[in-house]
Amino acid sequence: MAQAKTLSQAEIDQVLRYVSKSRYAGRNRCLILTSFWSGMRVAEIANLKMRDVLNEDHTIKTEIRLSAEQTKGNEARVVFIPQKLRDEFASYLKTRKIFNPEIPFFHSSNRLGFTPNTLCQWFFWTYKRSGLNNASSHSGRRSFITSLATKGVGVRVLASLAGHKSIAVTQRYIDVNDEMKRNAVELI
Secondary structure: OOOOOOOOHHHHHHHHHHHOOOOOHHHHHHHHHHHHHHOOOHHHHHOOEHHHHEOOOOOEOOEEEEOHHHOOOOOOEEEEOOHHHHHHHHHHHOOOOOOOOOOEOOEOOOOOEOOHHHHHHHHHHHHHHOOOOOOOOOHHHHHHHHHHHHOOOOHHHHHHHHOOOOHHHHHHHOOOOHHHHHHHHOOO
16 A cells, blocks of 8 residues: 655645635644644544543643544554644634533534544545545645654654654655755755
């Protein structure tokens, strides 16, 4: 099976323009950016509850503590949330009326949460309808890791952020690109 496509900023902007015209534009934008700015797997995003993202006073957490049941490796891990994603969460939450800690963070059209499978399909069809081919629900995660690698973040930190036990797995996620090569030769 081929690896998920790593998206450029222009392609991310393309999909964001597409979802801006959709019925649940705020939610859809937040879903896309959560994938690209947190590096979470689609199942982890689907399994988020309000309690994972919000403190008791409804402020947004700086770290999401995923339980073992929420992760692929069946091991708890911490996902660090950058300020720009916390701002997106706040914007999205303005569209929500209920803040019960047990309800899904991302609602579906029937106000219930997504299953990992339905969210996977949602990403596939959103990318396809926005004109991006070969992108999948894993594109955000792969782009997250590649983007940080391009900025010089070490593979051990990347592995920890991704929740990988092996840096060899993380290295397969990194898509070497021309920008990385240009930066590398300038180090001479």
